[in-house]
Amino acid sequence: xxxxxxxxxxxxxxxxxxxxxxxxxxxxxxxxxxxxxxxxxxxxxxxxxxxxxxxxxxxxxxxxxxxxxxxxxxxxxxxxxxxxxxxxxxxxxxxxxxxxxxxxxxxxxxxxxxxxxxxxxxxxxxxxxxxxxxxxxxxxxxxxxxxxxxxxxxxxxxxxxxxxxxxxxxxxxxxxxxxxxxxxxxxxxxxxxxxxxxxxxxxxxxxxxxxxxxxxxxxxxxxxxxxxxxxxxxxxxxxxxxxxxxxxxxxxxxxxxxxxxxxxxxxxxxxxxxxxxxxxxxxxxxxxxx
Amino acid sequence: xxxxxxxxxxxxxxxxxxxxxxxxxxxxxxxxxxxxxxxxxxxxxxxxxxxxxxxxxxxxxxxxxxxxxxxxxxxxxxxxxxxxxxxxxxxxxxxxxxxxxxxxxxxxxxxxxxxxxxxxxxxxxxxxxxxxxxxxxxxxxxxxxxxxxxxxxxxxxxxxxxxxxxxxxxxxxxxxxxxxxxxxxxxxxxxxxxxxxxxxxxxxxxxxxxxxxxxxxxxxxxxxxxxxxxxxxxxxxxxxxxxxxxxxxxxxxxxxxxxxxxxxxxxxxxxxxxxxxxxxxxxxxxxxxx
DNA sequence: GATTTTATCTGACTTAAGTCAGATAAATGA
DNA sequence: TCATTTATCTGACTTAAGTCAGATAAAATC
Numbered sequence: 001x002x003x004x005x006x007x008x009x010x011x012x013x014x015x016x017x018x019x020x021x022x023x024x025x026x027x028x029x030x031x032x033x034x035x036x037x038x039x040x041x042x043x044x045x046x047x048x049x050x051x052x053x054x055x056x057x058x059x060x061x062x063x064x065x066x067x068x069x070x071x072x073x074x075x076x077x078x079x080x081x082x083x084x085x086x087x088x089x090x091x092x093x094x095x096x097x098x099x100x101x102x103x104x105x106x107x108x109x110x111x112x113x114x115x116x117x118x119x120x121x122x123x124x125x126x127x128x129x130x131x132x133x134x135x136x137x138x139x140x141x142x143x144x145x146x147x148x149x150x151x152x153x154x155x156x157x158x159x160x161x162x163x164x165x166x167x168x169x170x171x172x173x174x175x176x177x178x179x180x181x182x183x184x185x186x187x188x189x190x191x192x193x194x195x196x197x198x199x200x201x202x203x204x205x206x207x208x209x210x211x212x213x214x215x216x217x218x219x220x221x222x223x224x225x226x227x228x229x230x231x232x233x234x235x236x237x238x239x240x241x242x243x244x245x246x247x248x249x250x251x252x253x254x255x256x257x258x259x260x261x262x263x264x265x266x267x268x269x270x271x272x273x274x275x276x277x278x279x280x281x282x283x284x285x286x287x288x289x290x
Numbered sequence: 291x292x293x294x295x296x297x298x299x300x301x302x303x304x305x306x307x308x309x310x311x312x313x314x315x316x317x318x319x320x321x322x323x324x325x326x327x328x329x330x331x332x333x334x335x336x337x338x339x340x341x342x343x344x345x346x347x348x349x350x351x352x353x354x355x356x357x358x359x360x361x362x363x364x365x366x367x368x369x370x371x372x373x374x375x376x377x378x379x380x381x382x383x384x385x386x387x388x389x390x391x392x393x394x395x396x397x398x399x400x401x402x403x404x405x406x407x408x409x410x411x412x413x414x415x416x417x418x419x420x421x422x423x424x425x426x427x428x429x430x431x432x433x434x435x436x437x438x439x440x441x442x443x444x445x446x447x448x449x450x451x452x453x454x455x456x457x458x459x460x461x462x463x464x465x466x467x468x469x470x471x472x473x474x475x476x477x478x479x480x481x482x483x484x485x486x487x488x489x490x491x492x493x494x495x496x497x498x499x500x501x502x503x504x505x506x507x508x509x510x511x512x513x514x515x516x517x518x519x520x521x522x523x524x525x526x527x528x529x530x531x532x533x534x535x536x537x538x539x540x541x542x543x544x545x546x547x548x549x550x551x552x553x554x555x556x557x558x559x560x561x562x563x564x565x566x567x568x569x570x571x572x573x574x575x576x577x578x579x580x
Numbered sequence: 581g582a583t584t585t586t587a588t589c590t591g592a593c594t595t596a597a598g599t600c601a602g603a604t605a606a607a608t609g610a
Numbered sequence: 611t612c613a614t615t616t617a618t619c620t621g622a623c624t625t626a627a628g629t630c631a632g633a634t635a636a637a638a639t640c
Contacts, residue, residue, distance in 0.1 A: 003444070004415055008401035010487055011418035014425045015305045032626060050587065062628055064589050086587045086636045111298035118424050119517030125294055127417035128301035134408050135304045154293070197300055227409030322596060340617065352598060354619050376606045376617045 029102060034058075036103065038066045039075060042090050043100030048081065049088045075099060129224035133196045137228055140196045142237050147181045147191040147205060155193060155203035159220035166257050167281065177279050179207045179217055189214060190241045194221070194230050201225040204234040206242055206250075214242055216252040219261065231264055243290050250290065253282030262286075319392060324348075326393065328356045329365060332380050333390030338371065339378045365389060419514035423486045427518055430486045432527050437471045437481040437495060445483060445493035449510035456547050457571065467569050469497045469507055479504060480531045484511070484520050491515040494524040496532055496540075504532055506542040509551065521554055533580050540580065543572030552576075 029036070041052045053063045067090060070076045075096035081087040092100060115121040133140075145152050163171035184191040184205040194202035202221040208214040216238060221230045242250060253276075254261050262284055266272075270286040319326070327346055336342045343353045357380060360366045365386035371377040382390060405411040423430075435442050453461035474481040474495040484492035492511040498504040506528060511520045532540060541563070544551050552574055556562075560576040 004405060004411070005398050005401045007415050007419060007489060008404060009397060010489055011422045012397075012401075014422035014487065034627065053588095059628060059630085060588065061590075061630075068589090080636090084587085084637070088588070107299060107302075108295050111295045111302075114298060114424070115294060118427070121294070123420060123517075124424055125297050127420040129297060130413060130417040131421070132301045132304035134404070134414055137408070197304065199297060199300055227413075324597065343618095349598060349600085350618065351600075351620075358619090370606090374607070374617085378618065 035066050035069055042092055047089045133224045136197050140194055142192055142194050144190055145193050147184050151200040155200050176281055183207045192237055202230045204238045206238045212248040214247045248290055250288045252286050254284050255282055325356050325359055337379045423514045426487050432482055432484050434480055435483050437474050441490040445490050466571055473497045482527055492520050494528050496528045502538040504537045538580055540578045542576050544574050545572055
């Protein structure tokens, strides 16, 4: 245990001395950290002065002075908010956007350098995802999204890869019954993503039709997020959505090569039923009445 | 690729906002960061003012003032170095040691909190080891050590666990011919550890006897360090040590369940020979003439 | 319409951190 | 031994960051 603590502290030393230089990649363009942080916040889409102030945790006097500084440098313009002229809105000038882009480039270059000098970049990325997800585990949010959006496709691709690895026969999505995207969009169904600070880490689809019966599809949680009860959260949200769409009965199919999935279904009120489709991959079928 | 960069930057945000608070655990005891860093450096065993200054990257004027501050707080005493009285040596007073211990406790508590709130602490630790090792990959050092020291035992334990996982029959070290520690210490042999910032991440033993033939034992590299060519480095260092001990012939045994090991041996001048012992685990035997 | 609340700004501060040109004293080398 | 080098210190600066008490003006509330 003491040993474990030492390992964490070693990690902290490593990231604060090496990465510390990374997130303060702001530095190196001759601007003080404070105004660089404000410039970046505006570049990333924050507009209202109060929102930026809260986000960066700045005193209102300091914030005001930093804005005046950036303004006199010609990096930003400010003006009253159209719907409440007590509030002010900040926007980048062309010059400001150029400076912001330069910060982005520096930050991206440093990230690229980490990957480039390691023989197993995928392992680095997976480890980083795990740690970032763990540190932000209380801020994981579930959002509804079109399954054709890139974030959703990211999860689906990972899901297919995992089935490919875990099924003894491999997995070819073309041989399976790939649901129509429109069946997983309101009003017929929904597609839900679990997001951890802009990274999609899990998904589930509710594939509805015209009647009161719908299917749960594509339940997946990233290895980085396993153990956090995210699958249960996703399923609960999918069931809530189903109820609101007037659905009374849910079905799903799965494979005995994914025992943790079947265990979850049994624990949350699903009961095993007979095969209800001719998809070649599943060998277990469940139903739940809402 | 762009996606990967975003994942690294997300990691950076996560560690600088959450862990950032962790390594600046210095804060919170009402002392400015600068003097807290100096106090911690002294607590961790640095004594000479010049060494501390270089380690922390401080200006000599600033360093001097920080020392005077800590001195007037009663945290440290300074005096001339016995062998060169231009140099000064700093030491903690009882009060200073108490403050240092308090910093250590805070830092340990925060590390413990990260483990406590995650369902899979081992996964967190493995991920942290991987990242810290990757960031410090240019500073990995190979040291000679007594195989009965805790750092060596850490590696050996991990090694046995890995064999247990990978051998179809499992692995019980008591059934194997566990070499005597004294056979892996000079003048009969050596035991080498690869260290990454105080964490042992690999080992190899050279088990010698009275004659010019010795055996390579316990070659292991942590999953956190794989791909970095560390096994090759360890083997090269072991062969160098063997030559200096007057050994002309090296032997080793291994198991075909560890194909990457056999591949390494073949690539580095070893040739397969007949079984030379009756250990129940190995099924491949190699020899190399130095 | 008067009063209170809210969002931002200004001015007058403090503290931390860092820079730099000498000053001082001990050690080193010709 | 004397000039030079080295290690540290002192004093006089600068910059960044942050605090806090009002000031100002718009919006919300009574």
